[in-house]
Each structure stands twice: as C-alpha cells, then as structure tokens.
Amino acid sequence: MDQPPESGFSGQAELRRLRVDDAAGLYAIISESREHLAPWMPWASGQDLAGTAAFLARSEEAWRNGEAYEYAVVRDGQVTGSCGLMRRIGPGGLDIGYWLHPAWTGQGLATMSVAALVRWAFELRGTDRVEIHHDAANAASAAVPRRLGFTEVGRAPVQGGPSAPGEGGIDVTWRLRPGEGGHRG
Numbered sequence: 620m621d622q623p624p625e626s627g628f629s630g631q632a633e634l635r636r637l638r639v640d641d642a643a644g645l646y647a648i649i650s651e652s653r654e655h656l657a658p659w660m661p662w663a664s665g666q667d668l669a670g671t672a673a674f675l676a677r678s679e680e681a682w683r684n685g686e687a688y689e690y691a692v693v694r695d696g697q698v699t700g701s702c703g704l705m706r707r708i709g710p711g712g713l714d715i716g717y718w719l720h721p722a723w724t725g726q727g728l729a730t731m732s733v734a735a736l737v738r739w740a741f742e743l744r745g746t747d748r749v750e751i752h753h754d755a756a757n758a759a760s761a762a763v764p765r766r767l768g769f770t771e772v773g774r775a776p777v778q779g780g781p782s783a784p785g786e787g788g789i790d791v792t793w794r795l796r797p798g799e800g801g802h803r804g
Contacts, residue, residue: 620742623688623704629735632728634690636682637701639675641691646671648698648720655721658785659757678703688739692719692732699723702732704740704749711747713740717763724759730766737767741797748796754781755789764793768800 626635637645646668649656656663662670681687689703700719708714715736717729733751740749751769753760754777764771773792781788 621744622682622685623739623743627735627739629738630727630731631694632731632735633693634702634732634735635693637675637678637689637691639672639679641698642668642672642675644698645675645691645701648700652700652718652720656718657783659754659760659783660718661783690732690736692717692728694723694728699728702729702736704736708750711745713743713746713749715740715749715751729763733763734767737795748794750795751793753791754783754786755791756785756787761791764795767795769793769795770799
C-alpha cells in the first residue's frame with residue numbers, strides 16, 4: 620500500500636483524515652485543550668485559527684507527497700484530538716504523534732488510535748519501524764507505547780534543552796518493528 624486509509628476504526632476510536640475545512644473545529648478543541656497541551660507541546664500555547672488553517676494546508680500537501688498522514692480522533696461523532704504518522708526519522712521509519720482533549724483522556728482513545736496507526740504504518744510499502752518520541756517527564760505519553768509493546772530504545776538530552784514548560788529536556792524513543800509488541804505484521 621502506498622498511503623494509509625483516509626479513515627478507519629480501532630476499538631472506540633474513529634480516525635479520519637484531517638482536511639483544511641476542519642480548521643474551525645480543530646482550533647476550538649485546541650483552544651479548549653491549551654492548558655492541558657502547552658506543558659508538552661510548544662505549538663499549543665500560541666496556536667490561533669490562522670495557524671491551525673496553515674497547519675491543515677501543510678498537512679494536506681504532506682499527505683499528497685507521502686511525508687505525513689494526519690488524522691482527527693473521533694468518538695461519538697465528536698473530534699477529541701489528533702494523531703498522525705510522519706516520515707521524519709529516516710528511510711523506512713514512521714514517527715507517531717498524538718494528543719487528546721483532557722475530557723477524553725484516560726479512556727484508551729490514544730492507545731486505540733496509535734494501534735490503528737501502527738497497523739496502517741506496517742501496511743505501507745517499505746516501513747520497517749515505527750517510533751514514538753516524547754519527553755521523559757510526560758508519563759501519559761509513555762503509557763501508550765508501553766501498552767502496545769514498543770521497546771524503549773533510547774534517552775537523550777534534547778539539543779537546546781526543553782521547548783515546553785512541562786518538559787525535562789530528555790527525549791525518550793520507543794520503537795516497534797513488524798511482528799513485535801501488540802502488532803503482528
């Protein structure tokens with residue numbers, strides 16, 4: 620397969636491709652989540668509607684050229700967050716990112732969403748590994764790869780130090796290869 624599906628389900632989570640016309644809705648959920656996201660995601664504190672629209676325009680271009688695949692995480696018809704597959708860790712690798720509105724955390728949605736992304740990543744031609752990177756201080760982000768059978772493969776100081784107020788400046792890398800963890804590819 621050359622591209623992942625534009626939508627699909629994993630447990631209670633529906634993932635659907637983000638598009639430019641999602642700008643207002645995505646911006647609203649980011650605004651509601653700002654206090655929750657800002658300690659870990661530097662982009663969240665200054666995100667405005669124009670920035671959200673620009674991100675979505677870049678996301679559509681990245682989808683077309685195969686560099687990234689961004690999804691809305693939907694439950695009960697409501698956008699609860701976002702996740703994506705990005706080609707930023709070298710040939711054969713895909714990096715997974717994810718976040719949820721705080722009202723939807725603790726329900727397994729991040730884990731279900733990442734499980735779908737892992738499955739789709741290994742269906743893409745040439746993918747030999749999937750990674751998740753997060754700051755060591757972000758215990759909630761660490762729980763997702765641990766639940767899915769990823770292996771922690773490294774910890775390294777972030778060049779330039781922490782970029783968000785909750786971070787400690789240590790990047791943790793988790794990796795999964797086909798046939799490992801909860802995925803059998």
